[in-house]
Amino acid sequence: MSSPTAPSGARNPNSPRMVALGSFVGTTIEWYDFFLYGTAAALVFSPLFFPDVSPAIGLIAAFGTYAVGFLARPLGGVVAGHIGDRVGRKAMLVASLLIMGASTTLIGVLPTHASIGIWAPILLLVLRLVQGFGVGGEWGGAALMSVESAPSNRRGFYGSFTQIGVSAGMLLAVGAFSIARTVLDEEAFLAWGWRIPFLISGLLVFIGLLIRIGLSEPEKFAEMKQNDTIADRPVVELFRNERRAVYLTTGMRLSQNAIYYLYTVFGIAYIARSLGSATSVGLNSVLVASAIGLVSVPIWAAMSDKVGRRPLYLFGAITSALFIGPFFLLADTGNPVLITLAMVIGLNFFHDAMYGPQAAFFSEMFSTGVRYSGASVGYQIGSVFAGGFSPLIATSLLAVGNGSPWLVVGYFTILSVITAVCAYLAPETNKKDIDDDTPNQARVAAPSSHDTPSPSNA
Structure with missing residues (x-):
């Protein structure tokens, strides 16, 4: 038992449940921070930071700063992937939590346009970029910690704790704004009430750090580090040997991410502004679905642990494409019950069929030495092309269509088709031994092959 190479010595002392809890809590806090911005962009940033333009242009500008945060996410994913694959998953997860917490708290004390003029939106933009960089390194590390520490037949389930951290973050963010908006009148909310959810972030980050600092590295990665078999340049190795997996995960991310922000960010603004419904209607429907x-x-x-990742992902992509039109038909009724029903069907029945297996699916598609880089890069590039700009694109398409949502429907349908094709081309991974890295690329390029791959086949 004293041998450092023995399983009992190499294995981290945390149970899969403890690792999953750490991933869940940290991810919840980081995405609480990230979603606060999206909710504020939909509700208050237009009059506070862009008061010199029309409400429609102000909303587009607010969503523009929201989208910019997604531009920094691939860079955050690359940097975090390099550090996570070279130094360790834990170190990068602690750093990303600190970065997100600091930038979010600073937004909470940022002067508005009325106080410092043009510097207000500029500083808002800078802090959003820092947010994007921080969250870019979060998901990959949290997902890997959960999946790599889980029993082989329950990787999907344990990986989902990273995913529900995102839902919990959205729940807290929307809930915080909903409470503030309900308790305060319009004047107080715009004057100072919107800042409270951002300032709460500092306390939440402290709690998350206490949990994450106590975690250890997964067994396989700890063994590789001890045996000095860590790749010198993980990102280079990734694109040399496993780039096809990057392309597939990027494509599979498109619809899942775009659909999510269609409902939770653009949907709130559409319901509040286009339909003239109370702000609380959209917020509360997202709250219920979250x-x-x-x-x-x-x-x-x-x-997905039972029937496979791939068939559920295909189901989610196809049904999401088919439901976009009915979602707007239900939303256009202005009925709070039907709007909530539309959110629940779109998110929980169809979107979550993709999102639930995603952490395990993406992690299993890469070998251990480049897994942090691979999962992060594929996930974050897809976020840029889909999630980050989808509210901005949807708002612009709505304006071009004179308030009609059917151009928006067409845009999101195209993304869903791309995701379905990529999911069809992806290998099934739920039975894969993720510690056996030798045939990893062959399984991605040709699932039935057991030959050692060459870069030319990637």
């Missing part, structure tokens, strides 16, 4: 997501995401993930 709460249900805490249950639906693990259910879909656990199903």
